[in-house]
Amino acid sequence: MGRKWPVILIVLLSAAIIIAVIVTEHTSTLPGRRPPNPFAYDVDEFRSVDQELIRWRETRQVQLDREDIRAMAYAGGKIYLAAGNELQVIGSDWSRILRRNLPGEPTCLAAAREGWIVAGMGNHLAILDSDGETIAVSEVLGAESNITSVAILDDDIYAADATGRRVLIFNRELELTGELRGDSGVSDVHGFIVPGAHFSLAVNPEDELWITNPGIHALQNYTASGRLRSYIQRSSFGIDGFSGCCNPVHFTFLPDGRFVTSEKGIIRIKVIIGTGEVESVVAPPELFRDGTRAPAVAAGDNGNILALDFDRNMIRIFEPI
Numbered sequence: 001m002g003r004k005w006p007v008i009l010i011v012l013l014s015a016a017i018i019i020a021v022i023v024t025e026h027t028s029t030l031p032g033r034r035p036p037n038p039f040a041y042d043v044d045e046f047r048s049v050d051q052e053l054i055r056w057r058e059t060r061q062v063q064l065d066r067e068d069i070r071a072m073a074y075a076g077g078k079i080y081l082a083a084g085n086e087l088q089v090i091g092s093d094w095s096r097i098l099r100r101n102l103p104g105e106p107t108c109l110a111a112a113r114e115g116w117i118v119a120g121m122g123n124h125l126a127i128l129d130s131d132g133e134t135i136a137v138s139e140v141l142g143a144e145s146n147i148t149s150v151a152i153l154d155d156d157i158y159a160a161d162a163t164g165r166r167v168l169i170f171n172r173e174l175e176l177t178g179e180l181r182g183d184s185g186v187s188d189v190h191g192f193i194v195p196g197a198h199f200s201l202a203v204n205p206e207d208e209l210w211i212t213n214p215g216i217h218a219l220q221n222y223t224a225s226g227r228l229r230s231y232i233q234r235s236s237f238g239i240d241g242f243s244g245c246c247n248p249v250h251f252t253f254l255p256d257g258r259f260v261t262s263e264k265g266i267i268r269i270k271v272i273i274g275t276g277e278v279e280s281v282v283a284p285p286e287l288f289r290d291g292t293r294a295p296a297v298a299a300g301d302n303g304n305i306l307a308l309d310f311d312r313n314m315i316r317i318f319e320p321i
Helices: 004-028
Strands: 056-064 067-076 078-083 086-090 094-101 108-111 117-120 124-129 134-137 147-153 155-159 167-171 176-180 201-203 211-212 220-224 228-233 248-254 259-263 270-272 279-281 295-301 305-307 312-321
Touching: 056 134, 056 279, 067 295, 078 108, 117 147, 124 155, 147 201, 155 201, 201 228, 201 248, 211 305, 279 305, 279 312
Parallel strands: 067 108, 108 147
Antiparallel strands: 056 312, 067 078, 078 086, 086 094, 108 117, 117 124, 124 134, 147 155, 155 167, 167 176, 201 211, 211 220, 220 228, 248 259, 259 270, 270 279, 295 305, 305 312
């Protein structure tokens, strides 16, 4: 019997070690008990912005009366909003001068200075007159098409199809006349890389068409024939570039041609010059604390910047300091 005690002790000790290992392994995988991820990337340091770069101040907030605002456009001193299946037009005195129910739900808008409007409605387009009446509708582009941005250039209408990774070209009768695939032929990058549902385009004051290539954090300038003319590409978590997926989400132009960009993830609005450098910060991340969506942006004729804050359901106005 005395000889069996060492064996019994060894068996008991081994069992205790095995039990301890199992318990430790189990508790270490519970929420709050896991060890730090050695590959985790802390982006908090990039939320801080040099105060000298912030050269705009927020001067007004306009609370909106609907919570389903989807898009904003500006032209001729008026703000155009898409809310559910309703078109709203706001005048220069911030009064609503038009509310009109539409036959569909716009996901993006563009407005001409003459007052007519282009609405992207998922898989088709519509042209509305200044009273919000539908005057033209395109053919359905396909069940999987997703128009996320529209722009007007002379008599042509350009529509960004995020799902199709293409830009479609229409005439004023909304007849399809062409498309751009982003095949530049001058670099290793061929085609638009659109990882998600964020694909934007806009026309600058010089009547130049610019399109995001969100998968590579680029803004690209194309001719009407689809030739890549120039581009800005900046990938960085820092304020000098774009980070994460699909940035910049929204962009527009100031009257003097400078870019205004809006980013998700680290939410911020910046002004960028043609060479790609950041000229100033309009709204740092701290103004969108707890926000989840990049604001849509538009530029007023007076050079102010309008930001549609989807999270707070308001338009926020920024003026240069």
